[in-house]
Amino acid sequence: MSLKTTLMAAAAVTALALPAIAEMGKIRIDDAYARSATSMAKSGAAFMGIINHSGEDDRLISASSDAAARVELHTHIEDDGVMRMVEVEEGFEIAAGETILLKRGGKHVMFMGLTDPFEQGEMIDVTLTFEKAGDVDVKIPVDLERQPEPGAHAVHDHGDHSHGHGHSHGNHDHNVTN
């Protein structure tokens, strides 16, 4: 190859590569959806994949939305054999090039004090704030019909505890994510 064609080939590659880089955000949100347990629920949750395309480790540190009075980052922990959700104040770390999954029975974005009940097909505007990438605005569709992914700790769903044990279910609010 002559020097001239080499330079032209290099220029062509650069011209092709630049728009792709410009379009590719450092953070990509994949397959997001939001739900609440019932149409009367005062709280809901959102689930998604978060892909860190940047070359550096990042961290989702907070989320905000007009859809609820408070938006928190939560996960589930097992406490005495019972799954319980807790706020994760340090947020969710996403190593460079890695993907984390927010899913039923695990990490999630929690909406507390819904402005309006979630309605099927409605879009929720959410701002995810990352330590390095900054604010990422996402529109998250409400999907009340979606079933938990396989392996999403369905065994910890408390639905079948209501069969004849007669104990109180007063703290079942956390089931909203299951």
Ligand SMILES: [Cu+2]
């Ligand atoms: Cu929660």
